[in-house]
Amino acid sequence: MLLEKILQEYLRYLKSVRRYSGNTVKSYSADLREFSSYCLEYSKKNISGISEKFIKSYLMVLSESELERNSISRKISSIKGLFRYAYLNEYIKANPASSISGLKIPKKLPEVASSTSILDTYREIDKDKDSEMSKAIFEILYGCAIRVDELCKLNYGDLDLKEQTLKVFGKGSKMRIVPVGEKSVEVINKYLKLKAFDVPTVPLFTNRKGKRIYQRFVHRLVNKYLSRVTDLKKKSPHVLRHSAATHMLDNGADLKAVKEILGHESLSTTQIYTHVSVERLKSTYKRSHPKS
Numbered sequence: 685m686l687l688e689k690i691l692q693e694y695l696r697y698l699k700s701v702r703r704y705s706g707n708t709v710k711s712y713s714a715d716l717r718e719f720s721s722y723c724l725e726y727s728k729k730n731i732s733g734i735s736e737k738f739i740k741s742y743l744m745v746l747s748e749s750e751l752e753r754n755s756i757s758r759k760i761s762s763i764k765g766l767f768r769y770a771y772l773n774e775y776i777k778a779n780p781a782s783s784i785s786g787l788k789i790p791k792k793l794p795e796v797a798s799s800t801s802i803l804d805t806y807r808e809i810d811k812d813k814d815s816e817m818s819k820a821i822f823e824i825l826y827g828c829a830i831r832v833d834e835l836c837k838l839n840y841g842d843l844d845l846k847e848q849t850l851k852v853f854g855k856g857s858k859m860r861i862v863p864v865g866e867k868s869v870e871v872i873n874k875y876l877k878l879k880a881f882d883v884p885t886v887p888l889f890t891n892r893k894g895k896r897i898y899q900r901f902v903h904r905l906v907n908k909y910l911s912r913v914t915d916l917k918k919k920s921p922h923v924l925r926h927s928a929a930t931h932m933l934d935n936g937a938d939l940k941a942v943k944e945i946l947g948h949e950s951l952s953t954t955q956i957y958t959h960v961s962v963e964r965l966k967s968t969y970k971r972s973h974p975k976s
Contacts, residue, residue, distance in 0.1 A: 685775045687723055687731045691716050694769045703856045705833060707899075715762035731770055736780040739763065743784070760784065793959055794926035795916050802826055802927060804913040818905060820875035821889060824850070825906070825921050827868035829928035829945055832902050832921035841884020845869050845876075854947040862945055929957040 695713055698704045704712075722742050728734050742763075746756045767781035802822075809818045824835055834852050842851040848864045864872070887896040902921050910919035925946070932942050943954040 685731055685770075686729060687720060687734070688729075690731055690770050690775055691720060691766065694766050697769065705855060707833065711758065712762050712765070715759045716766055718759070719763055719766075731767075732776055734780060736783065739767075739781055739784060794930075794956065795918050795923055796930045797910065797914050797916060797923055797927045799927075799931055801910070801914045802924075805909045808909050808912045816875040816878055817889065818909070820872050821902060821905060822909070822924070823868045823871040825902075826924040826928050827865055827871075828852070828862045829925050829932075830862065830947075831925060832899050835889070835902060835921070836897055836899055838888040839884060840881040840886050840888050843872070843888060845873060852947065858947065860944065860947050926957070929954070933957050 695709060695716075698712060699706075699709050719742060722745070723729070723734060723738075726738070728738065743756075743760065746759060749756075751759075764781045764784060767776070767779050770776050771779040771782075805822060806819060809815045809822065812818070821835065824830060824838070825832070828850050830850075830852055831854065834854055837853055838850075842853075843864075844850070845864065848866070848869060850862045850864050852860050852862050854860060889897045891897055891901060899921075906921045906924065907919045910916065910923065916923060929942055929946060932945075933939070939954060939958065940951065942957065943951050946954060948954045
C-alpha cells in the first residue's frame with residue numbers, strides 16, 4: 685500500500701478518532717512529510733518496502749543534523765506511531781519500527797517567572813493603550829493557569845464571574861472547571877465593561893477585526909511584556925502557566941488540586957513543579973542562610 689495514502693489516513697485518525705489538537709496533528713504531519721520525502725528519494729513509495737534498517741538510516745541523518753534532541757525524539761515518536769497504525773490495521777505484516785527506541789532526553793525543569801515579575805507586567809501594560817484586554821489575557825493565563833490554545837477557544841459563556849469559575853476545554857476536548865480568584869474577577873470585569881457581550885457563544889477575546897484571537901497573537905503579547913520585566917530565555921504564555929503552578933505549590937497548595945486546575949492526565953506530570961519549588965528553596969537557602 686502506498687505510504688502517502690496511509691500517512692493521510694493516519695493523520696485523519698489522529699484528528700477525528702484520537703481527537704488530537706490541531707497543533708499536534710500539524711506537528712505529526714510535518715514530521716511524517718519529512719520522512720516521506722526521504723523515502724521518495726530512495727524510491728520507497730510503498731510502506732511494505734520500508735525496513736528497520738532504512739528507518740535507522742533516516743534516524744542517522746537526523747542525528748547528524750543540527751536539530752535539538754527533543755525535536756529528533758518527537759520525529760521518532762511520529763514515525764513509530766505511523767508504523768504501529770499500519771501494523772494494527774494490517775497494511776504491513778511486521779512493524780519495522782517496533783524495536784526502534786527514542787532518544788533519552790533528561791527532563792528540563794520549566795522556566796518560571798517570579799511573582800514580582802508577574803506583578804511588574806501589569807505596570808508595564810498600564811503604560812500602553814488598550815491595556816484592559818491585555819491585562820485580562822495575562823490574568824486568565826496566569827490566574828487560571830490555562831494553556832494558550834485553551835485561552836483562544838474561550839467564549840463569553842464559559843466565564844461565570846458570579847460563581848468565580850471558568851469552563852475550559854483542554855486537550856481532547858475534555859472540559860474542566862477552573863476557579864477564578866477575586867483579584868482576577870476585578871481585572872476581567874473591567875475588560876468586560878468595555879465590550880457588548882450579548883450571546884454566550886461569542887469569543888471572549890477578539891482582535892481589532894473582531895475575529896477570535898489566535899495563538900501567535902498571544903505569544904507576541906506575552907513576549908512583549910515579559911521581555912520588559914525578566915531575562916528568562918523563554919517568554920511564552922506557557923511560562924505564565926508554569927509560574928502559576930509553581931507559585932501555588934510554593935504557597936502550600938495541594939498537589940492533586942493543582943493537577944485538576946492544570947488539567948493534567950497524570951499526577952506525575954504535575955509533580956515536576958514540586959521539583960521546581962524545591963530548587964527555588966535551595967536557591968533561597970544558598971543566598972540567605974549563614975550556614976549555606
